[in-house]
Amino acid sequence: MSRPSDHIDSAPAPARDGITQPKLGFVGTLRWFWRQLTSMRTALFLLLLLAIAAVPGSLVPQRSSDPNGVTQYFADNPDLAPVLDKIQAFDVYSSAWFSSIYLLLFISLIGCVIPRTKHHLQALRAQPPKTPARLGRLAGFTTRTAPAGTDAASAVAAARTVLKQGRYRVALFDSPKEISVSAERGYLRETGNLVFHSALVGLLVVVGFGSGFGFSGQRVLVEGQTFVNTLLAYDSFNPGRFFNDTGLDPYTLTLDDFEVSYETQNLEAFGQPVDFTAGVTVTPRGGDAKPGAVRVNDPLRTGGTSIYLLGNGYAPTITVRDPEGTVVFTDSVPFLPQDANLTSLGIVKVPDGLADQVGLVGFFYPTQDETTTGSYFSSFPDLEYPVLTLNVYSGDLGLNDGVPTSVYALDTDHMEPLATRTSDVKPLELKPGETQELPNGLGSVTFENATPDAAAGDTSGSVLRFASFDIHHDPTQGWVLLFASLVLGGLLTSLFVPRRRLWVKAVEQPDGSVRLEYAGLARGEDPGLESAVSALADRHTALLERTAPAAAPTGPAPVGNPTDPA
Amino acid sequence: MNLNELSILSLYSAMAVYALAFIAFAIDLAKRSSAVGAAEIAAPATADAASVGTKAAGGTATLNRISARIANDAATPYGRSASLRVGVSLTVLAWAVHLVAAVLRGIAAERVPWANMYEFAMTGTLLIVTVYLIVLTRTDLRFLGTFVTGLVLILLGIGALQYYVEVAPLPPALQSVWLVIHVFVASLGTGFFALGFALSFVQLLQARREERAGTAKPSRLKFLQTLPSAFTLENLAYRVNIIGFILWTFTLMAGSVWAERAWGRYWGWDTKEVWTFIIWVIYAGYIHARATRGWRGSRSAWLAIIGFAAVMFNFGIVNVFFKGLHAYSGL
Numbered sequence: 001m002s003r004p005s006d007h008i009d010s011a012p013a014p015a016r017d018g019i020t021q022p023k024l025g026f027v028g029t030l031r032w033f034w035r036q037l038t039s040m041r042t043a044l045f046l047l048l049l050l051a052i053a054a055v056p057g058s059l060v061p062q063r064s065s066d067p068n069g070v071t072q073y074f075a076d077n078p079d080l081a082p083v084l085d086k087i088q089a090f091d092v093y094s095s096a097w098f099s100s101i102y103l104l105l106f107i108s109l110i111g112c113v114i115p116r117t118k119h120h121l122q123a124l125r126a127q128p129p130k131t132p133a134r135l136g137r138l139a140g141f142t143t144r145t146a147p148a149g150t151d152a153a154s155a156v157a158a159a160r161t162v163l164k165q166g167r168y169r170v171a172l173f174d175s176p177k178e179i180s181v182s183a184e185r186g187y188l189r190e191t192g193n194l195v196f197h198s199a200l201v202g203l204l205v206v207v208g209f210g211s212g213f214g215f216s217g218q219r220v221l222v223e224g225q226t227f228v229n230t231l232l233a234y235d236s237f238n239p240g241r242f243f244n245d246t247g248l249d250p251y252t253l254t255l256d257d258f259e260v261s262y263e264t265q266n267l268e269a270f271g272q273p274v275d276f277t278a279g280v281t282v283t284p285r286g287g288d289a290k291p292g293a294v295r296v297n298d299p300l301r302t303g304g305t306s307i308y309l310l311g312n313g314y315a316p317t318i319t320v321r322d323p324e325g326t327v328v329f330t331d332s333v334p335f336l337p338q339d340a341n342l343t344s345l346g347i348v349k350v351p352d353g354l355a356d357q358v359g360l361v362g363f364f365y366p367t368q369d370e371t372t373t374g375s376y377f378s379s380f381p382d383l384e385y386p387v388l389t390l391n392v393y394s395g396d397l398g399l400n401d402g403v404p405t406s407v408y409a410l411d412t413d414h415m416e417p418l419a420t421r422t423s424d425v426k427p428l429e430l431k432p433g434e435t436q437e438l439p440n441g442l443g444s445v446t447f448e449n450a451t452p453d454a455a456a457g458d459t460s461g462s463v464l465r466f467a468s469f470d471i472h473h474d475p476t477q478g479w480v481l482l483f484a485s486l487v488l489g490g491l492l493t494s495l496f497v498p499r500r501r502l503w504v505k506a507v508e509q510p511d512g513s514v515r516l517e518y519a520g521l522a523r524g525e526d527p528g529l530e531s532a533v534s535a536l537a538d539r540h541t542a543l544l545e546r547t548a549p550a551a552a553p554t555g556p557a558p559v560g561n562p563t564d565p566a
Numbered sequence: 567m568n569l570n571e572l573s574i575l576s577l578y579s580a581m582a583v584y585a586l587a588f589i590a591f592a593i594d595l596a597k598r599s600s601a602v603g604a605a606e607i608a609a610p611a612t613a614d615a616a617s618v619g620t621k622a623a624g625g626t627a628t629l630n631r632i633s634a635r636i637a638n639d640a641a642t643p644y645g646r647s648a649s650l651r652v653g654v655s656l657t658v659l660a661w662a663v664h665l666v667a668a669v670l671r672g673i674a675a676e677r678v679p680w681a682n683m684y685e686f687a688m689t690g691t692l693l694i695v696t697v698y699l700i701v702l703t704r705t706d707l708r709f710l711g712t713f714v715t716g717l718v719l720i721l722l723g724i725g726a727l728q729y730y731v732e733v734a735p736l737p738p739a740l741q742s743v744w745l746v747i748h749v750f751v752a753s754l755g756t757g758f759f760a761l762g763f764a765l766s767f768v769q770l771l772q773a774r775r776e777e778r779a780g781t782a783k784p785s786r787l788k789f790l791q792t793l794p795s796a797f798t799l800e801n802l803a804y805r806v807n808i809i810g811f812i813l814w815t816f817t818l819m820a821g822s823v824w825a826e827r828a829w830g831r832y833w834g835w836d837t838k839e840v841w842t843f844i845i846w847v848i849y850a851g852y853i854h855a856r857a858t859r860g861w862r863g864s865r866s867a868w869l870a871i872i873g874f875a876a877v878m879f880n881f882g883i884v885n886v887f888f889k890g891l892h893a894y895s896g897l
Contacts, residue, residue, distance in 0.1 A: 006859045006860070007857055007858070008856070008857050008858065008862060009857075010859075040857060040859070041858055041860075041861075043854060044851055044854045044858055044861065047847055047850055047851040051844045051848050051851065054843060054844050054847070055840075055844065057840055058841060058884070061889070062835055064834065064835055065834050066889070069889065092835075207833070216830065216831075263735055266733070266734065268733065268734055269732070269734035269735055272734060272737065273737060273738060274735050274737075274738070275738055276738050295738070296739055296828065297738070297739070297741055297828050298827070299827060299830070308828075308829070472831070474831075477826065477832065480832060481823075484819050484822070487815070488815055488816060488819060491811075491812060491815055492812060495808050527805065
């Protein structure tokens with residue numbers, strides 16, 4: 001049995017009316033279950049179930065692709081979210097129910113592919129089957145009369161030549177009354193089909209297990225900073241299940257500069273970014289430094305990893321001094337962009353060195369502008385008129401408890417606002433290069449100018465930029481690509497290579513002439529079968545005429561088919 | 567008047583011509599119905615006799631061309647009326663103007679004209695019509711003219727009114743050769759799926775008519791008698807849909823390659839990825855249904871229809887209302 005019994009090409013099951021079947025027994029039940037699982041109907045059911053089961057994952061945010069969305073969903077639907085979480089609605093594609101559907105589907109598929117492969121290997125070595133007794137019942141049935149002087153054996157021999165040229169596998173059959181050739185082609189169709197299905201299994205295995213050997217990590221770099229590819233240097237690191245960190249290649253990556261260009265000609269898209277390029281230098285261990293670039297859609301491949309440009313923004317350099325002028329904090333602080341014109345939000349925490357712990361909540365406007373109500377916003381993402389405002393808080397920064405806190409957030413619940421929009425002292429306002437006193441005589445804060453030597457009024461380079469990089473390692477991608485290509489190739493051959501059988505039979509008539517019969521059988525979808533039969537008949541009779549004895553008086557007369565109006 | 571304004575003018579002109587073509591095709595359908603009605607009055611038995619004849623001939627016909635078989639396959643053969651010819655000519659004219667609109671938009675934007683919803687609608691519908699016209703040269707599917715021009719009109723109307731955006735440069739995320747390949751192949755696949763949908767839909771109507779023929783409640787859609795049999799329609803739908811399926815498979819793969827370059831992973835169950843996968847699985851189910859006993863015929867046709875509904879959902883709803891990584895530069 002090569003195909004499931006409910007395949008359209010299989011013989012229909014005999015009618016079972018009135019037959020009392022014996023009990024199946026244990027092995028029989030198992031066999032029955034296996035036959036059910038590998039039937040076409042079950043495969044079809046599982047396929048459709050898989051399509052339906054994939055839908056919820058697009059309706060509810062998923063932890064794998066949108067973890068923040070999941071957090072937000074819990075906040076918005078406090079009653080519903082835990083219930084959905086119980087049924088793994090936030091992890092649909094790794095859930096027990098989704099996995100069981102595709103695993104069953106693949107078991108069904110394997111159970112179908114293995115016997116078919118066996119059968120196909122046998123068919124590849126076998127001869128084409130015997131010519132049916134009555135060709136008249138088959139597709140494309142055509143009859144011709146052989147040119148006079150051609151005997152049945154040579155006519156069939158000529159047919160064999162024509163078919164062999166057409167890449168058919170042929171076999172001759174000889175019986176007292178008639179001689180015939182049976183031919184089959186298109187074994188590639190089944191090969192392609194089996195390759196397609198096997199490659200899907202391969203794809204599943206590689207994707208399922210292979211991704212466990214890789215990792216992904218993130219790192220933010222300000223212009224001028226260097227990163228060494230070691231575990232500790234990552235801001236966040238997600239290893240696969242089987243990943244071993246001794247496999248990290250410790251190259252260094254320096255962000256030399258970050259270039260952004262904005263649209264300034266087209267008013268409809270004014271300020272839209274046109275290009276981001278991170279100019280970097282990569283130094284392999286013990287090797288020479290090499291310049292490179294990371295761009296969106298164009299990752300840098302080095303040291304077995306791919307480096308992607310994930311995001312960017314400004315990193316104002318802020319220096320805090322105590323009242324004596326001693327520096328207690330200085331750093332370029334990445335500010336998170338809040339809108340398309342890069343209004344950015346950043347946090348500075350100064351735990352030591354001042355009379356109190358001090359927290360600064362900064363807003364950076366690359367091109368500052370003011371609404372009618374007096375609030376600031378940025379009107380262009382580039383550094384046309386950069387302004388930094390700082391809200392100042394003092395009190396407990398919450399760093400002493402040993403609990404990790406985010407560097408991008410400041411909990412001001414336990415702090416005293418010293419300079420905010422609602423306090424007596426308004427927030428500090430600084431342009432690059434300016435210094436302001438902190439309230440209560442705590443000290444001073446400076447917004448450093450990154451290009452102090454630039455011409456007056458040129459602020460284009462006054463603030464450093466940062467780039468966030470995503471660094472990935474996936475050793476199985478090549479395999480995924482290979483199996484995906486096999487899937488596509490298998491699909492193309494299995495759908496477009498026609499598998500067909502053709503027969504040519506020569507029957508000696510009582511009057512001494514030879515009647516030629518042609519017919520074909522499609523195995524699977526084959527819209528060109530009938531034209532293939534008539535083309536064979538044409539080529540065959542043309543060959544016979546060329547080789548027939550010159551005395552041949554009559555040409556081939558198409559006896560034809562009564563339904564053919566052409 | 568700049569190039570983009572010329573493009574808009576061409577697009578609206580094309581829509582007007584499509585509307586005229588739609589009317590011409592609709593008139594043709596009406597004429598078919600009345601011709602069948604007249605034939606029935608003249609010779610009440612002809613239609614049934616012809617349909618019996620078709621069934622008998624179905625298995626053994628030795629015709630070289632599908633088109634010839636279609637002409638032969640209808641219960642009441644019907645030639646090409648004047649309005650049908652006008653409809654096809656107008657469709658070709660509208661297609662040419664439509665092509666000009668898309669090309670001008672591309673020149674105005676200095677890139678391929680498929681980078682936002684408005685441009686997807688414009689180029690996607692252009693490809694639907696292109697696929698239809700190419701198939702017409704091989705197989706007589708002129709009777710689908712109302713469907714094709716109607717669908718294209720609706721999609722273009724929504725695209726032009728709802729999603730129009732001014733020409734803007736590509737954001738860095740879309741600057742990739744894969745935008746050209748991935749989106750184009752997806753649109754082309756949609757063109758084949760649309761045609762497959764129409765054929766499957768007519769197949770269902772035809773199957774119902776064939777079931778009811780000779781009973782007390784014959785189908786009231788008389789023009790169906792001038793169309794190919796459900797059997798032929800199913801085979802045609804299958805051939806069109808498998809081409810769509812192959813293109814869709816390629817879309818998935820090209821999308822994965824692009825996703826790896828852009829986002830660092832080839833597959834991540836982004837909402838758009840999820841729906842592209844769902845559509846692929848539905849059509850895979852359709853192909854299997856055709857090979858499953860008891861599922862060939864109307865049941866598999868329903869799967870093709872659900873598949874195309876999912877394609878439209880993926881384009882019209884997922885792009886606009888679902889949160890995901892696929893960005894459509896201002897829609």
